[in-house]
Amino acid sequence: MSTIRYPVRRAVVFGANGAIASALISMLCDRPEMEAVYAGSRAPAGPLPNKALPFAFDLLDEASIAQAAATIAVDGPLDLEIVATGVLHEGASLQPEKSWRDFTPEAFARAFAVNATGPALIAKHFLPLLAKDRRSVFAALSARVGSIEDNRTGGWAAYRASKAALHQVIRTASIELARKNAGAFCVALHPGTVDSALSKPFQRGVAPEKLFTPAQSAGYLLEVLDGLRPGDSGRAFAWDGARVPF
């Protein structure tokens, strides 16, 4: 079954310096109907394609997110919003845990702040900007390991728990969104295992055909978003369109 390509004229992507985000931005800018792709990052983004408009934000600074929303809102509503930020490891203070002996409050706090609270604050300020007179989509990149039901190997507790919390944020926001904007979707996405700084230390043992390039993953994810159907809001989907249980 071929996917209908819904016109997306105005989009925002958070995490513009990230591997998957930057591939998403390039791909969206290549669409002929695209007018503007707002590209948000902490540090100034590298060279951006035409149609990409850079802006600054930090997930840990709500005022910066509110400011970005206020600025972008002036130009009009958005068809697509993608949160492509996230953290899995960060020096000695955040490393995926192998055992409960490794749990630290610092790692949990950091993972939750970046992977759950930050996207929730983006939802707070950007869900109201979704177009109401046509199909519109809010999507946050999560991870399959955030699925509680799917967890058969253990490990990585802070990252898993923060992504599970993100799933709850997505479900909760989708319920309110359905009341306010019936044509809008709010979903979580699993991008597959993708060659990026985030996955680099954990790529050993991943079969080459299962390690996607950022462009490959971005292409799959945009196809999943194009293919969302009524009833899909509030759910998580993998790169191949398969539903990931919360």
Ligand SMILES: NC(=O)c1ccc[n+]([C@@H]2O[C@H](COP(=O)([O-])OP(=O)(O)OC[C@H]3O[C@@H](n4cnc5c(N)ncnc54)[C@H](OP(=O)(O)O)[C@@H]3O)[C@@H](O)[C@H]2O)c1
């Ligand atoms: N790669 C994989 O195999 C894989 C698998 C499953 C899920 N995912 C998910 O996919 C998403 C994107 O990952 P990726 O592979 O593209 O990783 P990446 O290249 O490391 O990108 C992560 C992005 O998050 C941004 N970020 C981190 N903390 C931030 C903060 N406080 N404020 C604003 N931005 C912040 C980073 O910004 P800076 O550039 O400023 O540091 C970076 O742009 C993440 O949610 C990740 O959990 C990835």
